[in-house]
Amino acid sequence: TDVKSYAAVDLGASSGRVMVGRVGPGSLELTEAHRFPNRPVRVPEGLRWDVLGLYAGVLDGLRAAGVRCGGRLDSVGIDGWAVDYGLLDADGALLGNPVHYRDGRTEGVAEKVWAAVPAPELYASTGLQYAPFNTLYQLVASGPTAQLAQARRLLLVPDLLAYWLTGEQGTELTNASTTQLVDPRTRDWSYDVAARLGIDLALFPPLRQPGDPAGVLLPRVLEETGLTGPVPVTTVGSHDTASAVAAVPAAGERFAYICTGTWSLAGLELDAPVLTEASRAANFTNELGLDGTVRYLRNIMGLWLLQECVREWGAPDLGELLRAADAVPALRSVVDAGDAAFLAPGGMPGRIARACRASGQPVPGTPAEITRCILDSLALAHRRAVAEAQELAGHPVDVVHVVGGGARNELLCRLTADACGLPVVAGPAEAAALGNVLVQARAQGLVGDRAEMRALLARTQPLKRYGPRGDAARWDEAQARLAGP
Numbered sequence: 001t002d003v004k005s006y007a008a009v010d011l012g013a014s015s016g017r018v019m020v021g022r023v024g025p026g027s028l029e030l031t032e033a034h035r036f037p038n039r040p041v042r043v044p045e046g047l048r049w050d051v052l053g054l055y056a057g058v059l060d061g062l063r064a065a066g067v068r069c070g071g072r073l074d075s076v077g078i079d080g081w082a083v084d085y086g087l088l089d090a091d092g093a094l095l096g097n098p099v100h101y102r103d104g105r106t107e108g109v110a111e112k113v114w115a116a117v118p119a120p121e122l123y124a125s126t127g128l129q130y131a132p133f134n135t136l137y138q139l140v141a142s143g144p145t146a147q148l149a150q151a152r153r154l155l156l157v158p159d160l161l162a163y164w165l166t167g168e169q170g171t172e173l174t175n176a177s178t179t180q181l182v183d184p185r186t187r188d189w190s191y192d193v194a195a196r197l198g199i200d201l202a203l204f205p206p207l208r209q210p211g212d213p214a215g216v217l218l219p220r221v222l223e224e225t226g227l228t229g230p231v232p233v234t235t236v237g238s239h240d241t242a243s244a245v246a247a248v249p250a251a252g253e254r255f256a257y258i259c260t261g262t263w264s265l266a267g268l269e270l271d272a273p274v275l276t277e278a279s280r281a282a283n284f285t286n287e288l289g290l291d292g293t294v295r296y297l298r299n300i301m302g303l304w305l306l307q308e309c310v311r312e313w314g315a316p317d318l319g320e321l322l323r324a325a326d327a328v329p330a331l332r333s334v335v336d337a338g339d340a341a342f343l344a345p346g347g348m349p350g351r352i353a354r355a356c357r358a359s360g361q362p363v364p365g366t367p368a369e370i371t372r373c374i375l376d377s378l379a380l381a382h383r384r385a386v387a388e389a390q391e392l393a394g395h396p397v398d399v400v401h402v403v404g405g406g407a408r409n410e411l412l413c414r415l416t417a418d419a420c421g422l423p424v425v426a427g428p429a430e431a432a433a434l435g436n437v438l439v440q441a442r443a444q445g446l447v448g449d450r451a452e453m454r455a456l457l458a459r460t461q462p463l464k465r466y467g468p469r470g471d472a473a474r475w476d477e478a479q480a481r482l483a484g485p
């Protein structure tokens with residue numbers, strides 16, 4: 001038939017999934033083959049990813065995907081969260097468990113880095129926001145470790161899994177752009193920055209681009225998954241947010257997007273980076289997207305705030321919690337959802353309560369009140385990011401697209417429309433997997449350019465629209481409470 005089957009491996013910070021995408025002329029259908037939790041593990045030396053558990057989940061998922069497709073897949077693509085990596089020794093074996101980006105080892109490292117490369121210069125060269133977990137800071141933090149001394153290769157997490165599946169190594173560009181070691185103007189390594197910080201770029205295998213071939217599944221992998229070979233692996237936008245932005249079902253260019261999952265990543269798709277001092281001060285990042293695009297966005301703590309509370313509350317039903325939060329009066333208390341104080345795991349309800357008290361607002365007590373505070377705060381941060389991105393980039397928008405798991409949260413979408421004062425189009429929730437599938441399909445000639453990919457998504461995926469209501473003044477007043485006395 002002329003319908004092809006693609007497996008998209010998508011590793012989010014809260015769950016991994018293997019999705020099957022079927023693409024034909026003018027058709028696109030996505031189904032879930034397998035989902036598995038992604039839980040950080042704390043060991044005495046710090047917070048780590050269970051990368052072997054994730055790889056086992058990927059193998060289970062490929063098997064499940066094969067079962068749906070008669071054992072035949074036309075290609076596999078892998079995307080995942082940014083910045084983190086595994087180190088390999090001279091034999092190609094993994095050295096230890098990849099460090100979790102929420103681990104505390106980069107505390108105080110930024111000051112050391114900025115002494116060698118002043119922050120404004122670093123921004124002008126790499127376009128990346130300051131975040132303590134950027135790979136650059138992680139590498140400087142691990143500089144003195146025995147593990148780094150032994151390392152001969154560094155593979156970003158999706159590239160590491162691709163290596164285990166195929167035996168081939170590469171560094172995918174969109175995810176490389178999150179290391180803070182890439183120049184967004186040349187879309188190549190920032191050799192000067194790396195040299196001045198003593199970071200050995202030879203650790204990274206050569207850059208590869210979304211759409212490039214990435215090898216074929218190894219015989220042993222075919223055996224374990226029951227798939228019939230050969231199964232090619234295709235390089236996709238391996239940064240999950242790059243894949244998600246590729247799957248924003250927008251028409252034209254006047255749109256903002258918010259990728260809402262564990263994080264909220266709010267911003268614009270641009271043709272060129274914005275490297276101004278004002279942009280740096282506002283902590284906007286210039287990550288790389290498909291086809292020469294730049295993802296100009298801000299990181300907002302996102303549904304992590306809620307995930308952590310829900311974990312602490314013993315995992316109550318999310319739907320019920322959101323209905324109860326809907327009944328709580330709006331904007332009673334808000335916190336700064338961009339604040340790195342919320343980065344580390346643990347004690348989230350207490351941290352939110354303290355932030356409300358410190359800014360002289362009523363302290364939310366019940367789970368419903370805390371949930372409402374989180375969603376109001378996220379919407380407020382969305383409002384600010386969407387407004388500031390337009391201003392800093394000189395790129396006005398008429399609509400906000402909300403994609404990712406948060407697109408399923410109707411209250412969050414409604415509040416975001418109200419806060420931004422713009423219509424919100426919500427969906428698809430599995431945008432990263434869809435962007436992953438479409439880049440594979442495009443590499444095999446089934447779809448055309450980005451505009452065509454987006455038109456196909458808009459035609460085939462269920463989307464929900466929210467019109468803005470209410471008045472901007474209420475949101476301005478809430479924002480003012482966070483500005484301090």
Ligand code: ADP
Pocket residue numbers: 011012013014015260261262263303304306307318319404405406408409410429
């Ligand atoms: P990540 O890729 O970062 O792991 P996802 O994009 O999968 O995250 O989003 C996960 C979040 O989506 C959950 O924490 C939850 O808040 C939200 N979510 C998922 N399903 C629903 C739902 N049915 N209703 C409301 N929110 C949902």
Ligand code: LRH
Pocket residue numbers: 012013080081082083101239240241262263265299
């Ligand atoms: C979202 C994400 C985001 C990064 C963060 C570390 O999953 O990739 O784009 O900033 O994880």
